[in-house]
Amino acid sequence: MIELNGKKYEVMENVREGFDEGAIAERYTDVLKKYDYIVGDWGYSQLRLKGFYDTERSKATYDSRIDMVEDYILEYCNFGCAYFILKKVDE
Numbered sequence: 001m002i003e004l005n006g007k008k009y010e011v012m013e014n015v016r017e018g019f020d021e022g023a024i025a026e027r028y029t030d031v032l033k034k035y036d037y038i039v040g041d042w043g044y045s046q047l048r049l050k051g052f053y054d055t056e057r058s059k060a061t062y063d064s065r066i067d068m069v070e071d072y073i074l075e076y077c078n079f080g081c082a083y084f085i086l087k088k089v090d091e
Helices: 021-027 030-034 066-076
Strands: 001-003 007-015 037-043 044-054 083-088
Touching: 001 021, 021 044, 030 044, 037 066, 044 066, 066 083
Parallel strands: none
Antiparallel strands: 001 007, 007 083, 037 044, 037 083
């Protein structure tokens, strides 16, 4: 469990030790708080964060739904990169 700006998140996946709480806290911005999931991937020692919505959200675009995260990782992330997926926990 991790807390970012008052929101709690659960680590759903941690591939190749990509999860680094300190790095996430440094890169996190309030823009991400509207998303249900946050995906972080590492490339060239740089952490990149992207938000995704739950599949059930009717207004979510096709590319912004969490069920499309595998396509995102394959298409936009470095091959074999370390990454993680955080899910927002409802309080």
